[in-house]
Amino acid sequence: MSPTYDLNKIKFATGEATFQRAVNLYERGKVTNVKEAFGVYSAVVQGTKPYRVSVSGRRYKEVHCECYLGKRGTLCKHAVALALHAVMDGKPMRDEDKHYTSEIKRSDKREALSEEELAAVKTSITESMRYLKPYRGPSKTWFANQDSLQEGCNRLRAIISDLPVNRLSVDLLVKLLMRLEKKLSTGGVDDSNGIVGGLAGELVALLEEFARTDPACIDAFKPLCGKEYCFGWEEPLVRMFDRRDAKG
Numbered sequence: 333m334s335p336t337y338d339l340n341k342i343k344f345a346t347g348e349a350t351f352q353r354a355v356n357l358y359e360r361g362k363v364t365n366v367k368e369a370f371g372v373y374s375a376v377v378q379g380t381k382p383y384r385v386s387v388s389g390r391r392y393k394e395v396h397c398e399c400y401l402g403k404r405g406t407l408c409k410h411a412v413a414l415a416l417h418a419v420m421d422g423k424p425m426r427d428e429d430k431h432y433t434s435e436i437k438r439s440d441k442r443e444a445l446s447e448e449e450l451a452a453v454k455t456s457i458t459e460s461m462r463y464l465k466p467y468r469g470p471s472k473t474w475f476a477n478q479d480s481l482q483e484g485c486n487r488l489r490a491i492i493s494d495l496p497v498n499r500l501s502v503d504l505l506v507k508l509l510m511r512l513e514k515k516l517s518t519g520g521v522d523d524s525n526g527i528v529g530g531l532a533g534e535l536v537a538l539l540e541e542f543a544r545t546d547p548a549c550i551d552a553f554k555p556l557c558g559k560e561y562c563f564g565w566e567e568p569l570v571r572m573f574d575r576r577d578a579k580g
């Protein structure tokens with residue numbers, strides 16, 4: 333049986349440092365004696381010493397490891413390395429899959445997306461937004477809730493970093509910014525750790541960059557103007573819009 337989750341799940345749901353260490357263990361062949369039974373993978377992972385590790389093939393993060401962190405219920409690099417082995421079936425990883433998008437990066441693409449590509453992007457944005465769940469308690473669910481926010485933001489970063497620099501993308505990203513604002517202001521998302529706010533800040537910086545590359549993009553900031561948003565993320569974009577209007 334193959335796991336029900338995929339490589340992207342592992343990547344987006346794991347912190348950067350743990351993911352990179354796990355890739356390193358996996359690539360150096362430190363995941364040994366891999367067995368699968370009843371949808372559970374087990375192995376011996378060679379860390380500072382050999383650890384017996386098991387991970388569920390159904391629910392990522394349902395793991396056991398004998399190491400210090402694992403015993404305390406923290407997702408450790410050994411468990412992630414075994415999960416990688418399970419989804420890769422022991423095969424080498426592609427370079428782009430090892431790369432972790434911890435920040436939005438501007439893509440080099442300029443050409444427009446086809447209608448199908450655009451539809452696919454919109455779908456994956458909507459899917460990622462579902463990870464930005466409201467927090468309703470009880471408090472023991474707090475960390476899982478914040479992990480989910482982080483996963484959603486990581487997924488959005490990967491999508492945004494792949495968008496071409498053009499007006500259509502800017503329209504899409506302005507809408508996304510407004511959706512993020514809505515999630516926080518009325519959607520019950522508790523962002524006291526600033527996870528979603530951090531993403532919004534990166535998104536605004538990217539939009540400024542897009543506008544500098546192609547000033548026609550500034551038109552797309554109009555929906556942000558003349559409204560009072562709670563978080564003020566949009567202010568730099570509104571200023572760009574106003575300045576250009578004053579000149580014109």
Ligand SMILES: [Zn+2]
Nearest residue numbers: 397399408410
């Ligand atoms: Zn461990």
